[in-house]
Amino acid sequence: MKQLLNHFLSWQKPIAFPRVAGATIATLSLTITIFISCVFAMPALATGVYNIPNLTSDTWIVDEADLISRFNEGRISSAFKDLANQTGNEARIVTIRRLDYGETPESFTKALFEKWFPTKEAQANQTLLMIDSVTNGTAIVTGDKVKSIMPDEIAESIASETVLVPLRNGNKYNQAFLDAQERLVTVLSGEPDPGAPEVTKEIQTEGTFAKAEETDQGNAIAWVVGLLIAATVIPMATYYIYLVFQPSSNG
Numbered sequence: 001m002k003q004l005l006n007h008f009l010s011w012q013k014p015i016a017f018p019r020v021a022g023a024t025i026a027t028l029s030l031t032i033t034i035f036i037s038c039v040f041a042m043p044a045l046a047t048g049v050y051n052i053p054n055l056t057s058d059t060w061i062v063d064e065a066d067l068i069s070r071f072n073e074g075r076i077s078s079a080f081k082d083l084a085n086q087t088g089n090e091a092r093i094v095t096i097r098r099l100d101y102g103e104t105p106e107s108f109t110k111a112l113f114e115k116w117f118p119t120k121e122a123q124a125n126q127t128l129l130m131i132d133s134v135t136n137g138t139a140i141v142t143g144d145k146v147k148s149i150m151p152d153e154i155a156e157s158i159a160s161e162t163v164l165v166p167l168r169n170g171n172k173y174n175q176a177f178l179d180a181q182e183r184l185v186t187v188l189s190g191e192p193d194p195g196a197p198e199v200t201k202e203i204q205t206e207g208t209f210a211k212a213e214e215t216d217q218g219n220a221i222a223w224v225v226g227l228l229i230a231a232t233v234i235p236m237a238t239y240y241i242y243l244v245f246q247p248s249s250n251g
Contacts, residue, residue, distance in 0.1 A: 046098045048108075061080075064097065065096055067173040067177070068173065072177065083185050094129070096108075097133050109140065109141050110141055113141040124143040129159060129184070131163060138159040139159060158196075165196070166179060182194075
């Protein structure tokens with residue numbers, strides 16, 4: 001062991017870090033900068049109302065979180081379009097990955113509803129359903145005329161039961177949105193409400209989804225640990241490579 005240590009120290013003495021030192025420092029700085037950028041870029045994944053594109057006549061689903069397959073997105077969009085043409089009632093679904101700090105599903109959905117439909121007249125026949133994929137938090141907002149055929153109790157049941165039951169049974173997002181679309185179209189067409197999905201087994205709801213604070217803390221710890229490991233390993237690896245490829249002093 002002592003001989004190995006002496007050998008290591010004997011290599012250490014002649015090191016003057018000429019040209020290689022600059023490259024090593026630059027490489028290390030770049031690596032740490034990338035890691036730090038990744039850590040601070042995480043909040044950028046949050047979505048605010050300002051990130052959602054303006055509404056167009058063909059906008060029925062805005063899937064920012066990539067939760068819905070293209071096939072099912074087409075099915076749902078087609079069903080909502082037919083609903084609008086036949087009844088004048090319009091429904092839309094928005095998914096996002098995570099909310100801005102201090103935002104709630106309710107406040108986000110209400111703000112987006114008012115952005116897309118700025119007047120009471122424009123809002124009257126509208127329904128907007130939203131979910132964020134970090135906490136699976138849902139919210140729904142409806143216009144005044146919609147409330148006469150779809151009371152708030154039914155609307156809330158769609159958001160909190162029709163959508164969430166498939167998610168509690170294995171994060172079945174496509175099934176959740178297909179079920180929500182079917183119930184929305186049925187009710188907004190003036191037909192009797194089919195009701196929330198039946199729960200065939202007892203579901204433990206507590207702890208099913210991570211809270212936003214828990215998710216943020218877990219991600220932060222993981223990135224900090226990764227950054228510390230990188231800050232330790234990269235200089236050691238660089239130093240070892242330098243020793244291996246350093247020209248012999250006898251040469």
